[in-house]
Amino acid sequence: MKIQRISELQHEFSFLSATENFDAFYTRFLKSDLGKIYLAIPWKSLVEAFQIKEKAFGSKMIFSPKGRIALMFLKHYTCSSDRKLIEQLNSNIDYQFFCDIHLGFSRITNFKIVSQIRCELAEKLKIDALEKSLYKHWRPHIENKNQITVDATCYESELRYPTPQKLLWEAVDWLYRQLKKICKVLGLKMMRTKYIKWKKRYFGFSKMRRKTNKKRKPLTRALLHLLNKLIGFEKELRTSYKLECRVAYFRRVATIKKVYAQQQQYFETGVSPKNRIVSIAKSYLRPIVRGKEVKSVEFGAKVNKLQIDGISFIEHLNFNAFNEGTRLKKTIYKAQSLTKIKQK
Incomplete structure (x- = not known):
């Protein structure tokens, strides 16, 4: 050519x-x-x-x-x-x-x-109906229909590694910007905060190679205090002026309130909260402990899947961690429902 x-x-x-x-x-x-x-x-x-x-x-x-x-x-x-x-x-x-x-x-x-x-x-x-359609089409090319391999994996989501400081700062930064826009529209003064001071402190902290406990605790305490003030101010504006915002805004605010409650409890007790939120943008993600050498924890959907002649089918998908060892019977029933499709 x-x-x-x-x-x-x-x-x-x-x-x-x-x-x-x-x-x-x-x-x-x-x-x-x-x-x-x-x-x-x-x-x-x-x-x-x-x-x-x-x-x-x-x-x-x-x-x-x-x-x-x-x-x-x-x-x-x-x-x-x-x-x-x-x-x-x-x-x-x-x-x-x-x-x-x-x-x-x-x-x-x-x-x-x-x-x-x-x-x-x-x-x-509808995953089950979709998989049956695909299997029915590929059935003539599948040789070992009676042999299945079962394994669990995690479909990872794109997410920075979450720490309490990162999560709290994201919540503070997002809520502060939203409140600033709302105050501008309503013609009100923004509440007095130490946002700029703690912004500089957070960026300085994030650039440190060694983040000691002595540095983490004061920053976490300050971010929790600042986030609590912003949540209170947002509630005051919402009740006084009856804000009409998008559904996505109220969902994000509800997520931030839950993040504050979880992180406050974690800061005081040191016990990791149940259904811990790791991202305010993807509140459905949960830490999935996999026990791998490279990545001990992954963030995404955990999937129990079965493989027939090299083709994988999803048996169960959930964003919360589950024990795949208890799903053997359901996996076998799933394989039977696929391989015993009635021909029209």
């Missing part, structure tokens, strides 16, 4: 159809690794399992029902953020074939569409 530099390329204008070489590009796509994945997925049965349809009235969505499911597969295939995924989709014709879309000279600029589709599919997701 002859490679040409853009600076030396002779420009040509084609007056032929934009879809002239569609078949050639599509055939090339099917021969690629992504094309093989595309052919191995039963799109029709997945669309039926999710029960998503085109709009009966109004303008059509950019992605078809099949394309919306394909976009989620592509998200994990590329291991990229929502914004990066849309950028790659705009410039890669193979990705467009995979998502059942042809952009031509147009571009998708709204990267939030990935999040909207993810939320739509999450509401309609």
Whole structure:
């Protein structure tokens, strides 16, 4: 194949159809690794399992029902953020074939569409029905249907390692900024705090190599005191002026109140609280103790899964820690429900 530099390329204008070489590009796509994945997925049965349809009235969505499911597969295939995924989709014709879309000279600029589709599919997701559809499609290619391997793992979420100081500072910083905006809208003065002083102290503490107990305790005590003052001021504003904010705001405030109660108890007693929150943005995450040499604790969803001929199926998923040793019977029942699918 002859490679040409853009600076030396002779420009040509084609007056032929934009879809002239569609078949050639599509055939090339099917021969690629992504094309093989595309052919191995039963799109029709997945669309039926999710029960998503085109709009009966109004303008059509950019992605078809099949394309919306394909976009989620592509998200994990590329291991990229929502914004990066849309950028790659705009410039890669193979990705467009995979998502059942042809952009031509147009571009998708709204990267939030990935999040909207993810939320739509999450509401309609039924893992058991979906796995049965996939197994039914792959059944002719599975040789050892009577042999299963069981293991538990953790699907990690992207999260900085949580410490009480980091968590308290995140709560203080977020609540302070929100209250400042609210006071500006209401035309009120912001309450007097030592936010700037403890901001400098926290940044200085975070840069220390050795964070001794002598340094940790005063900082934690001060952050707890400051967070308590901010929570009280927020409650006063909410009751006096009847704030109308988004649901996400009130959820985050409720999470911060719970964080304060847990960290206050932990600071006074030294006993780790039950259902400990490790992130104000992802309040559903819990520490999962795995006992590995590299990572003793992981943060994400713990999954008990079974493997049939190299293909993994989820038996149980939970963000709270659980003992997978007690789920052997349920795992066997799950394998039987998959391998004994009635043929229509």
